[in-house]
Amino acid sequence: MAETPENSSPERQIPSLWNLFISFVTISLLGFGGTLAWARRMTVDERHWMTATEFNEVFSLCQFLPGPNVVNFAVVFGARVRGIPGAISATAGLVGPSLVLMVILGALYARYGEIESLRRILAGISTAAAGLIFGMTAKMAQPLFQSGRWHGPLLAAATLVAVGIFRVPLWWALAALLPIGILLGWRWPQ
Amino acid sequence: MKTDGNLLFALMTHFGLLSLFAIGGGNATVPEMQRHAVEVAHWMTARQFADIFAIAQAAPGPNFLVSTLIGYHVAGLPGALIATFSLCGPSSVLAYFVSGTWERFRYARWRVAIQSGLVPVSVGLIGASGVIIAQSADHHFLAYAITAATAAVTYFTRLNPVWLFAAAGLLGFAGLI
Numbered sequence: 481m482a483e484t485p486e487n488s489s490p491e492r493q494i495p496s497l498w499n500l501f502i503s504f505v506t507i508s509l510l511g512f513g514g515t516l517a518w519a520r521r522m523t524v525d526e527r528h529w530m531t532a533t534e535f536n537e538v539f540s541l542c543q544f545l546p547g548p549n550v551v552n553f554a555v556v557f558g559a560r561v562r563g564i565p566g567a568i569s570a571t572a573g574l575v576g577p578s579l580v581l582m583v584i585l586g587a588l589y590a591r592y593g594e595i596e597s598l599r600r601i602l603a604g605i606s607t608a609a610a611g612l613i614f615g616m617t618a619k620m621a622q623p624l625f626q627s628g629r630w631h632g633p634l635l636a637a638a639t640l641v642a643v644g645i646f647r648v649p650l651w652w653a654l655a656a657l658l659p660i661g662i663l664l665g666w667r668w669p670q
Numbered sequence: 671m672k673t674d675g676n677l678l679f680a681l682m683t684h685f686g687l688l689s690l691f692a693i694g695g696g697n698a699t700v701p702e703m704q705r706h707a708v709e710v711a712h713w714m715t716a717r718q719f720a721d722i723f724a725i726a727q728a729a730p731g732p733n734f735l736v737s738t739l740i741g742y743h744v745a746g747l748p749g750a751l752i753a754t755f756s757l758c759g760p761s762s763v764l765a766y767f768v769s770g771t772w773e774r775f776r777y778a779r780w781r782v783a784i785q786s787g788l789v790p791v792s793v794g795l796i797g798a799s800g801v802i803i804a805q806s807a808d809h810h811f812l813a814y815a816i817t818a819a820t821a822a823v824t825y826f827t828r829l830n831p832v833w834l835f836a837a838a839g840l841l842g843f844a845g846l847i
Contacts, residue, residue, distance in 0.1 A: 508730070508731050508732060509730045509731065510730065515731075515732045515733075537773075537776075538769075540785075541765075541768070541769060541772050542765070543694070543695070544784075544785055544788065545761060545764060545765050545768060546689065546690050546691060546692045546693050546761050546764070547689050547690070547692050547695075547757075547758065547760070547761020547762065547764070547765065548692065548695055548696040548732060548734035548757065548758060548761070549695040549696070550695075550696075550732050550734075551732070551734070551758045551761065551762055551765075552761060552762070552765040555762045555765045555766050555769075556765055556766070556769040559766055559769060560769070564766075567762075567766060571758070571762065574732065575732075575735075575754065575758065577731075578729075578730065578731025578732060578735055579735065579738055579750070579751075579754055581729060581730070581731060582726070582729065582731065582735045582738040582739055582742070582750065583738065583742060583747060583750050585725050585729055585739065586725075586738065586739045586742030586743065586750060587742070589721065589722070589725060589739070589743075590742070590743065593718070593721065597843060599721075600842045600843050600844075600845060600847070601839045601840075601842045601843045602720075602721045602724050602725070602839075602842070603721075603807060603813075603842045603847050604816070604838040604839045604840070604841050604842020604843065604846075604847045605724040605725075605727070605728050605835050605838055605839045605842065606720045606721065606723065606724040606803060606806070606807030607804075607807045607808055607813045607814075607816040607817050607820070607838055607842075607847060608724075608816055608817070608820045608831075608834045608835050608837070608838035608839075609723060609724045609727040609728070609803055609807075609835070610800050610803040610804035610807055610808065610817045610820075611800075611816065611817040611818065611819065611820025611821040611822075611823075611824065611834070612727065612820055612821070612824050612831050612834065613697065613796060613797075613799055613800035613803065614797070614800045614804075614817065614820075614821035614824075615820065615821040615822070615823070615824025615825040616697075616796065616824060617793060617796050617797040617800060618821065618824075618825045619824075619825060620792075620793045620796065621793050621797075623789075624789070624790055624793065631790075632786075632789070632790045633790070634790075635787075635790035635791060635794065636790040636791070636793040636794040636797065637794065638794065639790070639791045639793075639794025639795055639797075639798065640794040640795075640797040640798045640801065642794075642798075643701045643702075643794065643795055643798040644701060644797060644798030644799070644800075644801035644802055645798075645801060647701075647705055647709070649702065649705065650688075650691055650699070650701065650702035650705075650795075651691065653791075653795075654691060654693070654791070657791050657794075658787055658788070658791055659787075660787075661786070661787025661788065661790055661791055662783050662784050662786075662787035662788075663783075663787070664786075664787065665782065665783035665784065665785070665786030665787040666779070666780070666783035669779065669782045669783060669786065
């Protein structure tokens with residue numbers, strides 16, 4: 481597929497508010513286990529609304545900021561192309577339909593959650609959900625090991641043990657571990 | 671379902687705060703959500719939390735919508751809406767204002783330092799959420815084996831996780847887990 485050159489792409493499409501909304505509905509409803517991969521596919525590969533480089537920049541910002549990364553992506557991307565109304569329609573598309581779905585599932589769980597056969601199905605899915613998270617963690621940890629420095633993996637392990645096993649409240653863990661991480665990052669930048 | 675103003679306020683403050691401390695995205699906040707919902711506020715049991723987490727993971731849509739299910743469990747529809755908007759709202763407003771000035775600091779040393787400090791901590795937090803869910807969900811050998819197998823498949827392949835959920839759900843239905 482031909483890539484349009486950076487910064488001078490006459491073919492680049494500017495999505496309408498409705499297009500933004502519908503695209504983020506699609507991203508949200510297709511995005512099993514990782515909506516951001518779908519966000520990339522939609523905005524870069526299919527619709528050509530941004531280049532791969534632009535996506536990476538926006539993506540790194542969205543990971544850097546607190547909050548659900550994919551919501552940050554909808555806000556930042558929507559605002560870039562259509563200002564505040566764009567941010568709102570992208571976010572509404574992302575969150576709206578899945579919110580409705582979750583409310584329906586929540587109501588079904590409240591009513592049928594204690595039925596024995598459903599309990600067993602959910603118990604099965606929980607075991608797989610835990611595995612999915614471990615697999616994702618391992619993928620995310622890979623670059624930490626590849627950087628060749630010991631402090632990244634050590635800091636990740638310390639966070640995991642403190643929060644996952646000793647159940648230290650998030651705020652305390654962040655207050656203790658983030659300054660160490662930032663200091664190390666300042667001393668030995670990537 | 672009757673809705674209690676205090677409960678809604680509690681949901682709003684909990685998820686609103688989490689929104690701004692959710693470094694590393696939605697799944698990084700799961701340990702704190704679980705600690706608060708189960709151990710501090712006693713909104714639900716650990717098993718119910720694991721169920722709700724499984725539903726949010728297996729359903730289409732962003733995974734942070736586990737907050738919607740917690741809100742619904744605690745205070746019905748108003749709870750679901752307040753929990754979701756509190757988790758997205760503060761961080762969205764921040765994202766909107768920061769994105770305008772971000773490019774200017776792209777190569778600033780402090781930005782690189784903060785980012786390289788944040789990444790390992792958020793990896794650790796996401797790993798911790800796996801530990802917490804596994805603790806509530808895995809009680810038999812086969813359950814541990816499925817968790818390990820799912821982790822391996824996720825790590826080594828690009829298979830859509832929905833198939834893993836379907837297989838694990840079937841094994842559970844058959845009474846094997």
